Amino acid sequence: MGICATCGSDQEYRIQIDEGGVPHGSPGHQITYRWTNLYVCLRCGAGVLAHFDHDCxxxxxxxxxxxxxxxxxxxxxxxxxxxxxxxxxxxxxGACVCPVHRSLRASDQASRAPDATATILLTEDELPELCFRT
Ligand SMILES: [Zn+2]
Ligand SMILES: [Zn+2]
Structure with missing residues (x-):
């Protein structure tokens, strides 16, 4: 959760695109833990895509x-x-296997890049895809 970079208001946790593993410090944790979330500003509607990766x-x-x-x-x-x-x-x-989630996950893993702009496009089947442009 955080503060909107555009208007300074609170962001809402809107969608978990992916989650893998068990958090560090929780029973069953095995070296890695990761998630990809989208947060959306409650006031202006701007979003931020966040990816966390833990590897101990x-x-x-x-x-x-x-x-x-x-x-x-x-x-x-x-x-x-x-x-x-x-x-x-x-x-x-993040473990949801509906077509929307599957499409987001596959496109995220295929094209994620650190210094890029994240856009969301729709396929012909009306499924969302993440697209990172450098
Ligand atoms: Zn905002
Ligand atoms: Zn889903």
Missing amino acids: FAPPYDEPWDMNWRWPVTVQDVQRLEAVLTRCPDPTR
């Missing part, structure tokens, strides 16, 4: 365990996603 294989003085990436998402792109999100039974569950 190496000692902490060698490599940071936790990595965070963030990409701003425009109001128009958020609205494009909202329009098809009604097809998902559980937007905040």
Whole structure:
């Protein structure tokens, strides 16, 4: 959760695109834990896509365990996603296997890049795809 970079208002946790593993410190944690979330501003509707990656294989003085990436998402792109999100039974569950979630996950993993602009496009079947442009 955070503060909107555009207008300074609070953001709402809108959709978990992906989650893998068990959080560090929780029973069953095995080295890695990751998630990809979309937060949306309650006032202006601008979004931010956030990816968290934890890996405690190496000692902490060698490599940071936790990595965070963030990409701003425009109001128009958020609205494009909202329009098809009604097809998902559980937007905040990263393990959801509905077509909307599967499409978002596949496009995220295929094209994610750190210093890029994240956009959300719709396929011919009206499924959302993340597109990172550098
Ligand atoms: Zn805002
Ligand atoms: Zn879903």
